[in-house]
Amino acid sequence: MIFSMLAMLFAFGALIVAGLAWSRSNDTKDALAKVQAGGVTPTSTAVTLQEYTMTPHAAVLKAGTVTLNVHNVGSVTHELVLVNEPSIAALPIVQTATKDRAVGDVNEEAIPDNLKMGETGDVKPGHTVVKTFHLTPGTYVMFCNIDDQGPNGTAINHFHQGMAATISTQ
Numbered sequence: 236m237i238f239s240m241l242a243m244l245f246a247f248g249a250l251i252v253a254g255l256a257w258s259r260s261n262d263t264k265d266a267l268a269k270v271q272a273g274g275v276t277p278t279s280t281a282v283t284l285q286e287y288t289m290t291p292h293a294a295v296l297k298a299g300t301v302t303l304n305v306h307n308v309g310s311v312t313h314e315l316v317l318v319n320e321p322s323i324a325a326l327p328i329v330q331t332a333t334k335d336r337a338v339g340d341v342n343e344e345a346i347p348d349n350l351k352m353g354e355t356g357d358v359k360p361g362h363t364v365v366k367t368f369h370l371t372p373g374t375y376v377m378f379c380n381i382d383d384q385g386p387n388g389t390a391i392n393h394f395h396q397g398m399a400a401t402i403s404t405q
């Protein structure tokens with residue numbers, strides 16, 4: 236008698252667990268359908284870095300806390316610097332080389348601190364850095380400002396090679 240009651244309890248428990256899992260998976264499906272229908276602006280996106288491109292998988296994100304999952308699929312170290320500028324063309328560019336900056340680099344020192352949203356730091360080949368930013372509605376430029384030494388001693392600036400992209404928040 237006790238055994239059969241226990242068996243019934245277990246069966247009932249299993250039913251509840253299955254029901255909860257079903258309802259959770261339906262919630263996930265609903266959220267996914269909304270994103271696919273364009274009803275929900277994502278709060279995070281993957282960004283792929285390689286030589287020499289920077290590709291955010293979503294171009295428009297929801298303002299507020301924004302998470303970038305930054306994957307370096309290339310074979311050299313990259314970074315992602317995020318600034319509040321209206322376009323890539325609006326970035327200040329180094330005209331005269333210094334000990335830290337080559338001609339053609341983004342002149343980060345010329346960007347006001349309140350427009351600097353943050354950066355990943357070095358992202359090594361094959362690595363992923365997850366970075367959270369607090370963004371008001373607007374347009375943001377991401378770029379990689381790393382310099383590598385070219386074969387003849389000249390700097391190869393990743394930004395100058397094309398490693399920049401824009402995202403916007405709303």
Ligand SMILES: [Cu+2]
Nearest residue numbers: 313314379393
């Ligand atoms: Cu780079």
